[in-house]
Amino acid sequence: MIKVALIGAGKMGISHLAILGAHSDVKVVGVTDTSKLVTDVLSKYGSFNCYSDYKKMLEAEKPEAVFVAAPTKYHTEIVSELLKRNIHVFVEKPFSLNTHEGKTLVQLAKEKKLINQVGYHNKFLGTFEEAKQLISEGFLGKIQHFTGEAYGPVVVKPKQDTWRSKPTEGGGCLMDYASHVIDLINYLIAPVENVHGSILKSFYSDTVEDAVYALLETSSKISGVLSVNWSDETYRKMSTSLTIIGTNGKIIVDATELKVFFKDNQCPTNYTKGWNIRHINELTQPVDFYLRGEEYSLQVDYFIKAVQGKVPNIINTFESALLTDMAIEQIKNFKNN
Amino acid sequence: MERILFGDNQFFGVNHISDEKSRAQAIKFKEDAAILKVLDQSRDCGINTFMCTTHDRIANICNAIRSNPEKYKGYKIYPCMPYAHKYANAVTELGIMGAMKQYVPGNFFGSLLKGGVAFVSKDYISMMELMIDAEMKMFKGIDTPVIFLQNVITDLLIGLGMKDILKAFNDYIIKKYNAEPGFITMNLPKLVDMLESVGIENPIICTSINKDGFRMSGGKALYEQTLQTKKVRVIAMQVLAGGAISPKEAVDYVNSLPNIASILFGASSKNNIKEMVTLINTHELQPQFNSL
Structure with missing residues (x-):
């Protein structure tokens, strides 16, 4: 124990x-x-x-x-x-x-x-994990561009303060929502290295941003757009998605669904030319205890196994999260400039 | 409990395997009339129980049911509380204290905090009871013979080992509403053990039961063993595993198991409702069901 x-x-x-x-x-x-x-x-x-x-x-x-x-x-x-x-x-x-x-x-x-x-x-979600495999094995060809998005209904009217509404304490849509998207971009494509422009907007919050829009570039020189808004009540809960286009195909992936388009038959054995749709129920790993989503149990289990020496400590390390913080800092600084 | 219960996920854009479908459903069921139409179709197919969350819009459905007593004679609702996203979003925005202040009715919470009065166990339970009453308001005058605790809360309490709160929910539902308490969970084996430990016998539990083992935490084999060895009344949900299993295979699997009292499913079209109802009704009940 x-x-x-x-x-x-x-x-x-x-x-x-x-x-x-x-x-x-x-x-x-x-x-x-x-x-x-x-x-x-x-x-x-x-x-x-x-x-x-x-x-x-x-x-x-x-x-x-x-x-x-x-x-x-x-x-x-x-x-x-x-x-x-x-x-x-x-x-x-x-x-x-x-x-x-x-x-x-x-x-x-x-x-x-x-x-x-x-x-x-999110890295412990079957859909994003499968997308990671497809991309790292080169099935999309040369990546051309990506769009990273997250929307949800956190602040949909003016409200009272908590630490999440204080920028000095780690509040705001950039820290809370956009961080997930940036981290996924870093993981699936390559670390975000340059920010070519950013807009941080407040709709209802007095002290923090409710939306973040930015133009990004990864260390592998792939361009992308970030669009995140936590004041969008058309979403029942937070929804995070990535669209990635390459020379051989395109991926649209979120927590529940992976949609992949392949230009030709040079694709993995269980995929075919054209659109392929796979759902979380076929991609998720089973868990011993479920609360809110398999990914929450899987990440805890992975950490415990790493402590026990049963798995390597290579997913979501401090080092990888620091790269996300660095991109966040650039987005913030660009806005301040 | 009836053999077939009609669910509400499709009405509120809850889809566990596709955000896109979830949006399409939210658009389709924008008007309350669209929900009532499908409910009527399910009644035409012989389903007389609607199991639904305490979503704000259910209040409108309840109004419609109350204002047509003749039409909805004998119709039952199984409320499931709370509608968790309402609280989860409030906690993200306001923190735990802020969310409590917003949702615990009256000045109960505020005055206790202001006065610096120490909380005693009784207070937490009364707070929970006030929240149950607030959630139940919309169902006044409607037959609600079973009242459920939603899976996020049930499972949270299981993980935290808070069996006395499960017991308090159980007892309050019986005492105040003269109804049977029910529990929704993604962790059937663990819940059965916990309920047993606080003396809750033959509980009503709604949980995922499907051939693929999807959302059957701890594994399909453990679920099957629980069903074979424990005295429970299980409502099988997610029998289609989000669409991965054909309705016939899904129903065949569920019917092969003991202690399944009912099957819960939701659908948006009359044809789909009819198909499931026909399939479920063509099967013989397992003998264990007879006493229910």
Whole structure:
């Protein structure tokens, strides 16, 4: 059994906690949150050992691995403390608010040889995984252009503040929504290296952007458009998609569906010339415990297996998440210029 | 419970395998009249139970049902609460406290926080009861013999080990609504064990049951074993595994299993409804069903 603790029991933290709670190789040894209401419920009904100070928890419970789902502005401080104590870390996305600090954390995790993972869960979705395979095996030919999109109904009218509405704390559509799309572009195509223009718009929020539009270029010199809006109530929940066109075909992929067009018969054996449609039900891996989507359980399971030494620590590493933070920084700076 | 229950996902653009289909459905069912038309078609095919989430638009459907008592005589609704995306989006935007303040009715939550009064266990349960009452308001005057807890909440409580809250939901539904509590889950084996541990016998559980093992967490074999060894009343959902299995194969598989009380499905056209109903009705019930 791996001894695991959680720091930050908000929406993502509680979701991780439930998945960890149901995991047969995990013993949850402690939970830290600043809300008395939350820790009260977790200790009364869930019999978790709860703390308001994470350092006290680390001293008392000696976890081998910790999930960090505190607001982004605390990531650097907490993650660096964990690494110094030789604890494996899973941290929520985005990784860090400041790429300089992010680099330090990447370095520290490397030196300490600790397992490090960031919560970009889309990579554990069967549809995106299949798209990754098709692209990396060259079936699309030379990639010409991509469009990365995400839409959802988070802020659809003027509302009160939380940390998500404070740019200094990691709030806003760029950090929350666009980060997922950029991370997928980095993974499926190549890391975004240059930003040739960006527009950050506020529709309802006073202090942060509700939409992000940008012109991107990857390290492999492929151009693309980013279009993200979290104030779009025509979507029932967040929907993330990528359209990628190459010399041999085109892919349109989201969490539920993979649509692939091949120009000729030079395609994988289970595909044919023209349009092919595959759905998540045939592409997903089964899980032992399901909450909100297989990908959430799969990413947790992958991290636990990495700690156990059963899989390599190569998906969603701090290093890959830092590349996403760097693109975010460029989009932000371009706007400020 | 009746053998066939009609679901509502298609009406609200919920499609687990295609965002594109989901949009097409949202367009098709923009008007409440379009929903009522399909419900009437399902009634024509003999389905007298509508299992639906506590989506805002269901309130309009309830109004229509209430205002036509003759037409909808004997028609039942199985509410499933809460409509989780409403809360999930609120939590993303407002945080947990903000979302609670918005959705717990009255000043209950606000006054407790303001007064700095320490919460006792009873308060959390009363808070849950207030939220159940708020969700149930729209069904006033409608026959709701079974009331369900949605899978996101059931599964969250399973993972967090909060069996007493499952029990509190169970008891409140019986006490206040004189109805049977039901649980929707993607984790049947774990839920059955947990309900057993708090003394809930022969529970009504709605869960994915299909030949492909899609969304049958822990594996198809474990689900089959649970159905064969435990006393449960299961409502099979996602029997077509999102369209991967033909209706005939799907129904054949479900009918080969014991302890399946009902099959839940949704469809947007009369022909599809008819096809499923005919298929389900041509099969003999397994003996285990007789007592239900």
